[in-house]
Amino acid sequence: MNHDEAATVGPLTLTWVSRHLEAGERVVKAVALHGGITAEMRRLTIGRRDGGTRDLVLRTCTDPIHTQHAEGGLHAEAGALTLLTGTGVPAPSLVAVDPTAASCEFPSLLMTHLAGRTVLDDQGVERRVRLLARQLVAIQALRPVERPRKYVTLTTADTVVVPKGTDEAVWTAAIDVIRKPPPPREGCFLHRDFQPGNVLFDVPPSKPGDVRITGVVDWSPSWGPADLDVAHCSVNLALLHGPVWGMRFAEAYEEAGGILAATVSERLYWRVRDALAASEEVRSVSRPWREAGRPELTTRAVEKRLDAYVTALMNALG
Template sequence: MIAGFEVEIGWAESAWHRRIVDVRPLTGGWTSTMLALTADDGERAVLRLMTKEPWRRHAAGLLTREATVQRQLHGSRIPVPRSIALDPPAHLMSWLPGNLRLDSAAEDVLEVMAQTLADIHHFDPGLDRPRLYQSWAPPGKRVIVPWMRRPELWGQAFELLEQPAPAYAGTFLHRDFHLGNLLWSRGHISGVVDWVETSWGPADLDVAHAATYLAMLHGIEASIRFTDAYRRRTGDRSDEEQCRYWNVLDIVGYLPDPVKVVQPWRDSGLDITDDLARRRLEQRLEHVLRAGLNSR
């Protein structure tokens, strides 16, 4: 057993009606402690513990939302864990096969990602829509900080976000869709995890978030190719200028410093420095602002 979590593991045994014989930590996340559990009958599960603030303070709402969405999506085309038991800040869910695939932005990876995101956006929750999306770029984040090499770009971004959000058609959103929340097996996505932020809002916001993550992980070209793949899959004819607001909203959401997402990448064996992630985030901002800058 892992020291410090005896009480939570005991709760999982009681809720799961199995004796747990092996516990191992899972890497890749930064809001929660994730534990892979194996029972004496060979069954496996995953225990999510919201151990970090401010998420722990809001664990009841976040984990209840995750459990609800997992029940909604059960039987759909989207591979999701099954909620077994909930006692915030703990959520016990079924184990899914597969591994993270953070080290590749090959064409097949981006195409499968794009199709999975399109499937999520096509899901109809009926009358049980999730909450309206929330901005992760409030005014308090719109501040020039020392690592920025192009402060004028960030000034343009902050100015853009002072404008009203564009009109959009509402869609079922994962809201945190990126390579770090996808499990892969034999070239296919075997699991989409982390549904605590599921929302109703513009599809472009989900696309933007996945693209920004790809840009920091693999460079600006990967973000462009993913966005193009999604648009081909959905017939979306939006251009970068039309999507600029949502892209900028997502990018600014990583401030004051994107390094919070970098350590899990290094834990997974990738050699990405804090400075490289920052530079790539700024390059992504330059790319999405280019249409607007060129027209001024």
């Protein structure tokens, strides 16, 4: 194995990975995958007996802040990948999981590698928004025999970080929205982190209009209102491409057959809740976007887009 790359994957983890390979296979290379926030991602090239190669992906939870929640998260993701097998939803297949670091240096999950790449630039966003909406409708149509855990929302009125230079009245009104109890809503299967950074696309160079989704990754399955997944993708689109695309996604979702909450006030609650949750994570989400080729998305630039999106929500639905 490449010695420089071997240093990025601990020896215990490499031994664990090797135990889950086919006879005669070995890890020959590891490459860091950028864009992750809560875990380190590596693409492992596996040398085969016939001289060919195949790729796997290793998720390793090394951050002390997130490691304490790794066991539940990796268990949930492993369960989701198993559930999704054969459903038509393009997700990786589970190879192995060590959620408690019983064999590895850190909690880890090994899965198959999917073709495609994340696409975060503005060109072609209209087509991708429609594809994202259709894919989310398909995910939420799943009806597992055993429901995943109930959704959790951590943001409260007291944890919102109001960006500098905002309209105080608008943000006060938005924060007041989430002081209320969540509206009752029939639940469905949620990805719980469905957004452009967790969707892989194939974009033919000669025909970019023929873009298609090849994979959905980073599953945190939950059971809850469909509006939650819609709200989460909407705010990410607003921060990546501008508030108009955050507002557009809910329309595309309904056009694709998705069903949102019945009343405007209920829709506002979920959309505002996820937008305000983003206020606590602007720095952490903007960094991987810059690393992925969007250097203009500084923390301050993303804060301004978030402010504009919250204002648009309150004007349209408030």
